[in-house]
Amino acid sequence: xxxxxxxxxxxxxxxxxxxxxxxxxxxxxxxxxxxxxxxxxxxxxxxxxxxxxxxxxxxxxxxxxxxxxxxxxxxxxxxxxxxxxxxxxxxxxxxxxxxxxxxxxxxxxxxxxxxxxxxxxxxxxxxxxxxxxxxxxxxxxxxxxxxxxxxxxxxxxxxxxxxxxxxxxxxxxxxxxxxxxxxxxxxxxxxxxxxxxxxxxxxxxxxxxxxxxxxxxxxxxxxxxxxxxxxxxxxxxxxxxxxxxxxxxxxxxxxxxxxxxxxxxxxxxxxxxxxxxxxxxxxxxxxxxxxxxxxxxxxxxxxxxxxxxxxxxxxxxxxxxxxxxxxxxxxxxxxxxxxxxxxxxxxxxxxxxxxxxxxxxxxxxxxxxxxxxxxxxxxxxxxxxxxxxxxxxxxxxxxxxxxxxxxxxxxxxxxxxxxxxxxxxxxxxxxxxxxxxxxxxxxxxxxxxxxxxxxxxxxxxxxxxxxxxxxxxxxxxxxxxxxxxxxxxxxxxxxx
Ligand SMILES: [Zn+2]
Numbered sequence: 192x193x194x195x196x197x198x199x200x201x202x203x204x205x206x207x208x209x210x211x212x213x214x215x216x217x218x219x220x221x222x223x224x225x226x227x228x229x230x231x232x233x234x235x236x237x238x239x240x241x242x243x244x245x246x247x248x249x250x251x252x253x254x255x256x257x258x259x260x261x262x263x264x265x266x267x268x269x270x271x272x273x274x275x276x277x278x279x280x281x282x283x284x285x286x287x288x289x290x291x292x293x294x295x296x297x298x299x300x301x302x303x304x305x306x307x308x309x310x311x312x313x314x315x316x317x318x319x320x321x322x323x324x325x326x327x328x329x330x331x332x333x334x335x336x337x338x339x340x341x342x343x344x345x346x347x348x349x350x351x352x353x354x355x356x357x358x359x360x361x362x363x364x365x366x367x368x369x370x371x372x373x374x375x376x377x378x379x380x381x382x383x384x385x386x387x388x389x390x391x392x393x394x395x396x397x398x399x400x401x402x403x404x405x406x407x408x409x410x411x412x413x414x415x416x417x418x419x420x421x422x423x424x425x426x427x428x429x430x431x432x433x434x435x436x437x438x439x440x441x442x443x444x445x446x447x448x449x450x451x452x453x454x455x456x457x458x459x460x461x462x463x464x465x466x467x468x469x470x471x472x473x474x475x476x477x478x479x480x481x482x483x484x485x486x487x488x489x490x491x492x493x494x495x496x497x498x499x500x501x502x503x504x505x506x507x508x509x510x511x512x513x514x515x516x517x518x519x520x521x522x523x524x525x526x527x528x529x530x531x532x533x534x535x536x537x538x539x540x541x542x543x544x545x546x547x548x549x550x551x552x553x554x555x556x557x558x559x560x561x562x563x564x565x566x567x568x569x570x571x572x573x574x575x576x577x578x579x580x581x582x583x584x585x586x587x588x589x590x591x592x593x594x595x596x597x598x599x600x601x602x603x604x605x606x607x608x609x610x611x612x613x614x615x616x617x618x619x620x621x622x623x624x625x626x627x628x629x630x631x632x633x634x635x636x637x638x639x640x641x642x643x644x645x646x647x648x649x650x651x652x653x654x655x656x657x658x659x660x661x662x663x664x665x666x667x668x669x670x671x672x673x674x675x676x677x678x679x680x681x682x683x684x685x686x687x
Contacts, residue, residue: 230336230663232262232353234329236311236345237338243289243312243379246280252289252375255311259292259348259373266356268296273391275383278376288383289375293395296355297368304368306399306640308630309348309406310377313340314655321657335660342652342661347405348373350647350669357670369673370399377406377630380590385633396638401603404631405669408648410622411491414615416607417644418597419519419623420631422554424563425590428453428571429547432582437542446542450532452580453546459574460550461524465507465517467552471566472522477556479516487512490620500651519623522558526550551590553625560591595631595642596623603641610645614671645672 241255242248256272263270272290279285289312298304316326316339324330326339336346351371358365372395376382388396409415430449437446461467492511498504508514517523530547533539552567554560568586575584597604599621611619624644634642647669653659 230329230331232349233336233338233341233346233666236349237329237340238327240327241312241340241375242315243376244315246286249286249289252312253287256289256292256373256375259311262349262352263292263294263371266294266296266352266359268294268355270294273387275387278382291375291384291387292371292373293391294371294373295368295395296370297365298398299368300398302365302367303400304370304398305401305403306370306372306396307348307351307403307405308372308374308634309351309404310344310374310381311340311348312375312378313343313345314378316657316659323658326659331663334663336663336666337658337660339659341659342408342648343654343659344377344406346661346666347647347669350666351403351405351673354670354673358673366673368398370395374630377628380592381630381633384630385637388630388633388637392637396640399638399640402634402638402640402642404628404642404644405647405672406628407624407626407644407646408652408654409646409650410620411493411496411650413491414611414617414619415622415646416604416611416619417622417624417646418599418604420595420628420644421519421522421623421625422558422560422592422594422629422632423551423590423627424554424560424567424588424592425549425551426567427547427549427585427587427589428456429545429585429587430456430575430582431545431585433542433544436544439540439542442542447580447582448542449546449582450529450543452575452578452582452584453529453548455578456571456574456584457526457548457550459570460526465523467522467524469524469552469566469570472552472558472563475558475562476521479520483516483520484512486621487515490515490622518625520555522555523553524550525553553627554592554594556594556596558594560588560593564588564591592627592629593632595628595635597635597642601641603643607643607645610672614668645669647672 236255236258239251239255239258240248241252243252260270260272271293273293275288275291277285278288316322318325324337329336329338329341355365355369374381374384376384407417430453432449433446459468467473488511490511492515494506494509494511494514498506506514508517527549530549531543531545533541533543552563554563567588571586572584604621608619611617631642631644634640647665648654649662649665652661
């Protein structure tokens with residue numbers, strides 16, 4: 192205890208010295224050096240439009256990865272930009288994937304080695320989408336930093352880097368060896384990363400004991416640790432009819448319209464009360480245990496806040512446990528859009544010749560994406576056949592990401608809970624994530640290491656949405672996770 196107090200004193204003394212220094216260098220007013228450094232570095236990172244879904248932005252994405260390496264190199268670690276090959280575009284052309292940045296700080300065989308994963312690519316954002324500020328100009332409004340990628344995932348990545356920097360600035364020994372894996376394709380499915388992890392399983396990852404991911408948010412104002420994510424199977428259902436689009440006045444009533452067929456089969460996927468109608472899907476879901484039910488009961492979650500946040504007056508379920516369970520541990524079907532449908536303003540009277548529905552099914556244990564692909568394809572062909580339509584149906588699964596679930600009894604989670612308690616002075620909620628972070632499952636399957644998600648992001652950060660933001664104070668708190676994790680006393684993976 193005494194040691195911790197001395198450490199805190201030393202830390203705050205050095206921080207106050209650094210604060211003056213950083214104020215001088217950056218001419219920024221700040222309350223703490225890590226906050227200040229984070230702000231400037233985050234501003235530089237957010238200014239790069241590292242949108243991995245837009246091929247025209249690929250040069251920006253390459254520049255972003257180079258900036259990450261530039262940030263890490265002066266810190267003296269072993270930093271590499273790993274070439275992960277090329278991406279094939281729908282038109283058959285290929286384009287270079289952004290390199291993955293790996294780095295290593297410390298290689299003491301007597302210490303645990305933690306590997307922090309993060310990504311620095313972003314979802315698209317335009318001012319005209321409804322942003323109050325320029326999405327690529329980090330803007331501080333009352334302690335909230337607004338900008339695309341601020342919370343997802345640039346600030347959390349910087350928080351971990353700055354944690355290492357803080358140790359270095361204080362001339363203090365790192366409590367663990369720290370590795371980083373930072374990629375630039377997460378928002379479009381981590382293209383190329385699985386193969387890179389597999390290729391480096393016996394090299395870069397061979398001495399890694401634990402993997403930490405901070406690519407998610409809290410559920411409420413209470414800090415959280417995340418122990419599971421849903422997977423995702425994404426489908427295209429294409430219905431093709433006439434050889435060209437037709438005038439509905441001239442041809443309407445004489446042809447069997449592809450859009451009518453498509454809407455008809457889409458309506459058989461899920462009932463209005465949320466029951467998935469595809470045979471075999473619900474049967475595969477792991478049953479809700481009593482312990483889980485109890486855990487969900489204790490989680491801080493306000494249904495009215497949730498309703499207000501998303502702007503609805505009725506949800507699919509009216510009690511907390513059912514709602515959380517269906518958010519995290521039951522599958523669902525979402526219909527996202529129809530390619531080829533008329534969607535512009537106005538009243539075009541067209542019969543589209545070919546329409547492609549996009550829908551996805553969130554995966555949970557114990558569903559198997561390969562089996563889901565077969566179940567969905569067989570089922571849609573069956574219901575389509577009943578329509579006796581002359582049109583052609585083609586069903587393809589374009590993404591098949593598995594869910595990830597960790598053991599919350601593992602010592603890593605005990606360490607995580609202690610770290611959160613130490614930083615925020617409150618016990619974290621143990622939560623799951625309804626979304627998909629496919630790389631968590633890959634890390635688990637390939638490296639066989641334990642993974643923990645330590646969110647550094649608020650429940651209302653607006654990831655992927657307009658006015659994405661992160662609280663400055665949360666970034667600073669996240670920076671302290673590494674220090675807090677040094678209390679970890681779990682078994683060493685190398686010997687267990
Ligand atoms: Zn993310």
